[in-house]
Amino acid sequence: MTKVFIKTFGCQMNVYDSERMAGVLGADDFEITGDEKSAEYVIINTCSVRQHAEDRALSYIGAAIKDKKVIVAGCMAERMQDELMAKFPRLHAVVGTFNFSNIVSAINRGKKKIFAGITEEKYPVKLRRNEKVRGYITIMQGCDNYCAYCIVPYVRGRERSRDVEGILAEIRQLASDGFKEVMFLGQNVNSFLDAKSGINFSGLLRKSAEISGIERLRFMTSHPKDLTDELIESIAAAPKVCKHIHLPLQSGSDRILKMMNRHYTADWYLSRVRKIREAMPGGAITTDILVGFPGETDVDFQQTLEVMKKAGFDASYIFKYSPRRGTKAALMDSQVDEKEKLKRLNNVLELQKKISEDITKAYVGREVKILVTGPNMVIKTMMEGITDNSKKVIIPGDTGMIGNFYRVKVTRAQTAVMEGEIIK
Numbered sequence: 303m304t305k306v307f308i309k310t311f312g313c314q315m316n317v318y319d320s321e322r323m324a325g326v327l328g329a330d331d332f333e334i335t336g337d338e339k340s341a342e343y344v345i346i347n348t349c350s351v352r353q354h355a356e357d358r359a360l361s362y363i364g365a366a367i368k369d370k371k372v373i374v375a376g377c378m379a380e381r382m383q384d385e386l387m388a389k390f391p392r393l394h395a396v397v398g399t400f401n402f403s404n405i406v407s408a409i410n411r412g413k414k415k416i417f418a419g420i421t422e423e424k425y426p427v428k429l430r431r432n433e434k435v436r437g438y439i440t441i442m443q444g445c446d447n448y449c450a451y452c453i454v455p456y457v458r459g460r461e462r463s464r465d466v467e468g469i470l471a472e473i474r475q476l477a478s479d480g481f482k483e484v485m486f487l488g489q490n491v492n493s494f495l496d497a498k499s500g501i502n503f504s505g506l507l508r509k510s511a512e513i514s515g516i517e518r519l520r521f522m523t524s525h526p527k528d529l530t531d532e533l534i535e536s537i538a539a540a541p542k543v544c545k546h547i548h549l550p551l552q553s554g555s556d557r558i559l560k561m562m563n564r565h566y567t568a569d570w571y572l573s574r575v576r577k578i579r580e581a582m583p584g585g586a587i588t589t590d591i592l593v594g595f596p597g598e599t600d601v602d603f604q605q606t607l608e609v610m611k612k613a614g615f616d617a618s619y620i621f622k623y624s625p626r627r628g629t630k631a632a633l634m635d636s637q638v639d640e641k642e643k644l645k646r647l648n649n650v651l652e653l654q655k656k657i658s659e660d661i662t663k664a665y666v667g668r669e670v671k672i673l674v675t676g677p678n679m680v681i682k683t684m685m686e687g688i689t690d691n692s693k694k695v696i697i698p699g700d701t702g703m704i705g706n707f708y709r710v711k712v713t714r715a716q717t718a719v720m721e722g723e724i725i726k
């Protein structure tokens with residue numbers, strides 16, 4: 303059997319796309335290996351969101367291509383196509399974001415080396431999953447929002463939702479394979495709409511919750527402009543839907559939000575936070591913050607810190623703005639100096655650390671219910687579990703506990719992780 307190794311860069315949606323490709327290859331005559339050295343083909347699934355991610359992928363391609371047949375897939379493949387071929391003439395093939403289901407054709411290629419551009423997307427029901435407890439499912443692709451800094455609409459195309467039946471078939475497969483949690487992925491899951499059935503995101507959550515065996519449903523990412531009161535209430539009312547919302551803020555300055563083309567104000571954002579807190583007491587809110595967007599002054603930046611304090615995020619993913627060729631922001635004047643961006647990044651990190659610590663410390667002595675997902679990566683003798691509101695808790699135990707729920711008393715808390723013991 304021909305051995306294939308897949309290396310994934312980037313977000314959870316890329317992990318899912320790699321699982322999709324592995325599912326397609328596994329159903330054909332290929333063996334997916336975790337050992338790159340023994341592989342004949344190396345597929346590098348890439349990310350274009352930041353320059354740093356592209357640089358890392360380029361150096362990985364450069365090293366792998368010396369003794370492997372390399373296929374570059376994903377966002378960089380869609381964005382750079384001919385440029386990649388020119389840079390790496392020995393490249394076996396390029397597979398863009400619409401073409402993952404054509405991965406076998408790309409391996410067995412004739413003269414055609416570039417598989418990119420819009421084509422019919424197919425999703426296998428049986429993917430080759432990396433995890434055993436939580437299954438990720440991309441429910442929609444692309445984005446119509448065109449935030450000024452973001453490359454996604456250009457590399458993943460316009461927003462399109464999958465059909466509900468295909469998603470439900472994947473969930474049933476996960477349930478029969480013993481998975482307990484499903485996480486829906488999409489650039490903007492709130493605006494999910496299956497045009498054929500007319501089922502929207504609330505409807506999809508309702509139908510998915512009917513599938514027995516799956517105990518928890520999660521989703522990410524939500525766009526603040528589309529997070530209506532009605533949707534918040536339906537999430538709050540559904541017992542299987544986890545009480546954690548990832549809601550990217552990006553900036554707390556209305557002026558910068560406008561320049562970013564985000565279509566909400568800081569007040570609207572905070573009204574969403576209040577509504578979530580009211581409807582889901584004890585629920586978690588996490589966010590993305592982008593510092594150093596072109597023209598961001600110290601006053602704008604202070605406004606971001608203020609919104610962070612008011613919102614009290616459980617966690618933040620914090621990024622330094624990096625210009626992406628082809629986006630509006632890359633052409634804007636007054637790009638912020640790198641040193642200043644770094645300073646702002648550190649300020650946000652520091653503030654978030656303090657907020658997160660206060661939140662997790664308040665859990666000490668409390669009882670929580672966790673789903674054990676696997677061994678902790680740092681303390682290998684401990685098992686790791688996750689609460690409904692996405693808090694990580696580590697407990698003594700063994701791999702026989704994976705996939706089971708436990709009631710745990712929290713005994714210690716750090717910024718992002720808590721320790722606990724099982725309540726007998």
Ligand code: SF4
Pocket residue numbers: 445446447448449452453454455489490525
């Ligand atoms: S909502 Fe904005 S940041 Fe998110 S994927 Fe779409 S364009 Fe990019």
